[in-house]
Amino acid sequence: MAEERLQKIISQAGIASRRAAEKMILEGRVRVDGKVVRELGTKVNPAAYTISVDGRPLKGEEQHVYLLLNKPKGYLSTAKDDRGRCTVLDLLPEVKERVYPVGRLDNNTEGLLL
Incomplete structure (x- = not known):
C-alpha cells in the first residue's frame, strides 16, 4: 500500500471528514507509532504504521x-x-x-x- 495523507486515512476509516481530521491533527489528537503529528499533509503508509486518534487505533478503511x-x-x-x-x-x-x-x-x- 502506498503512502497517503493522514487526514485522508482518518476520513476513510470513518472517524471524521477530511476537514475535521485536519483539525484533529492540528489539535495534537493524532499519533503515528505513538508520536503526536501536528503537520498537515503528513504522509504515511497505513499498513506499516499504527495510527491512533484520541488514543484509539484506527481499524482501517470503512x-x-x-x-x-x-x-x-x-x-x-x-x-x-x-x-x-x-x-x-x-x-x-x-x-x-x-x-x-x-x-x-x-x-x-x-x-x-x-
Whole structure:
C-alpha cells in the first residue's frame, strides 16, 4: 500500500471528514507509532504504521454500504444542519454506518437519493 495523507486515512476509516481530521491533527489528537503529528499533509503508509486518534487505533478503511432513499418533502439532503432542521439521516436511525447523502434535493422536493 502506498503512502497517503493522514487526514485522508482518518476520513476513510470513518472517524471524521477530511476537514475535521485536519483539525484533529492540528489539535495534537493524532499519533503515528505513538508520536503526536501536528503537520498537515503528513504522509504515511497505513499498513506499516499504527495510527491512533484520541488514543484509539484506527481499524482501517470503512466498508461501503449503498442505500437508496425516497426523500420525502420537509427533509434536507445533508448529514447535519446547524439550525436543527430535519435531515435525511433522521430517516435512517437504524443505520450504524456513516452515511454520506449523494444528490441534492430542495427541502420541499421529494425524490431518490443514493
